[in-house]
Amino acid sequence: MVHRFTPGQKLNVGIVGATGLVGSMIRSILAERNFPVGQLRLFASPRSAGKVLDGVVIEDAASADYAGLDVVLFSVGGDTSRALAPKVAAAGAIVIDNSSAFRSDPEVPLVVPEVNSHALAHIPKGIVANPNCTTMAVMPALKPLHDEAGLKRMVASTYQAVSGGGLEGIDVLARQLAHVGERASELAQGGHDALLPAAEKWAVPIAHNVVPLNYVLGEDDYTEEELKLRDESRKILGIPGLPVSGTCVRVPVFTAHSISLNVEFERPISPERALELLASAPGVELSACPNPLEATGKDEVFVGRVRRDPTVPHGLALFVVGDNLRKGAALNAVQIAEALIE
């Protein structure tokens, strides 16, 4: 099976989950980047099938015939991906899947093109996985540091945006903020329970709050999201036993995930050298105070606050912010498709 395309060749591209937040962004990023689209086909749930988007009639993802497509970008839930992606791959397309369904499959490459595009050399199942949005923000920053000094361990505390939970996440925060409205500053003192929005989607309200427990607890009481950060970092960087302790926290920010990192290396690396490496790293932009509003809508991951972590021999502390919808999802998927064009 040929998994590479020729420069100049137009590709027939499908988007499964075309009406969702990431699906919509994939459409605009394909256009922005002048991706060589021949035919574009859009797939969604039966609810949206028949509607027209950008002049294209949406097809029912479950019943459609996928023959003739070269690349199909999936942005749907894990269960749908698990059921549908193998069929689409069997019909001849390369699937680039944004769910967690195949990320830990040893026969499915998990790719951040700046970091491990070499993994695209073998795509035995015709499926490539797009990493989790938190892992994704971290990888372009850690890769050059790992190449220089050998990553030994990683501690990460995150500040994740609600759009990681799709349109529903955005809607929940917007409604909770509106619920409190102009009386928000009264929350500065206790005793305002009547003013608080009810918890929705997350364990406790997200507006004017911080939520340190997302998703269900798994191994050793780490959440699924925290275990993804560990497992995906190991796979992408190629460090099978990398010790990782992540604390994934949701904050009342619409887009762009921030990560406070404390990393230890095998060999010495100074903050000055790290900054030098980061300054020329692909997909990385240095910032004195990297922040979500700065990173939203940008392709690069913003990195700053680089300094020595004095609690370990060769340690660095740094702060990384990346748009979870673009680099964290849609952009990386399109970049994988671009990397398939030799």
Add this chain to the structure above:
Amino acid sequence: MVHRFTPGQKLNVGIVGATGLVGSMIRSILAERNFPVGQLRLFASPRSAGKVLDGVVIEDAASADYAGLDVVLFSVGGDTSRALAPKVAAAGAIVIDNSSAFRSDPEVPLVVPEVNSHALAHIPKGIVANPNCTTMAVMPALKPLHDEAGLKRMVASTYQAVSGGGLEGIDVLARQLAHVGERASELAQGGHDALLPAAEKWAVPIAHNVVPLNYVLGEDDYTEEELKLRDESRKILGIPGLPVSGTCVRVPVFTAHSISLNVEFERPISPERALELLASAPGVELSACPNPLEATGKDEVFVGRVRRDPTVPHGLALFVVGDNLRKGAALNAVQIAEALIE
């Protein structure tokens, strides 16, 4: 000089900075806790002098005569404390100071009563310092774990509320939220610069954002706030060389600071044992998902997400949330005054 008071004795209490956010809270906490106040005197800037608060005429802090006071609680800027506190102490009162002015002074005890009230045995300058609000939230949780297993190193990433910046901090967030208003969800995609509030008080806007650079940079590019966390933790826990790497981040939350902690101990300590110790620790309440809205207005520090940190031999990860105005400032100051009554 006698620095202890007798149970049953009424104390003449002064509050310097009585009109501020923490000053107001000190007044209400004295009442809540039935602190044995004899005479209450309130001090503030000349701007407020002459006004009446709770039936008490506010005095000009700079020119007042402090004779006859037993305890004076200061909640003003470091410069004012530095100039005024020694005079008030010389007039015979014990000063409990909430600024950073005296915290690193070896002749000034820095006290969290649940942790190191023994330090109140010697108050050579008549001044006791109240720790920084971030350090304060962490101490009641770490103390029992340190006693059990010997704290060896600490990594902390914070999620700090705007009321740490006083009434001005609250006002800035409230105004920035109002500026964006109901169009907030549009921030989920880039290209909405016109919608963004201007940066005020902090390096970048705080509404719908996360600010990883507070205050000025000091030693090794750590901020003053991060260095306070290090130095005050060392002094309060009595571990002079404790290695600490802190990343202090401001989030759009009105009150209660959250801290994601990764700590290493000299000796083994399981998450189960840690939970057992925390369950009976004074000033600590366990929570499955500790969060600022839960902690606001409460006296206890909320602790949860306790699990093994597998990146070090005897490591724990945990999440701590405490009301920065109460335990983080006003409550602890009053608790110090209570501890002075034998």
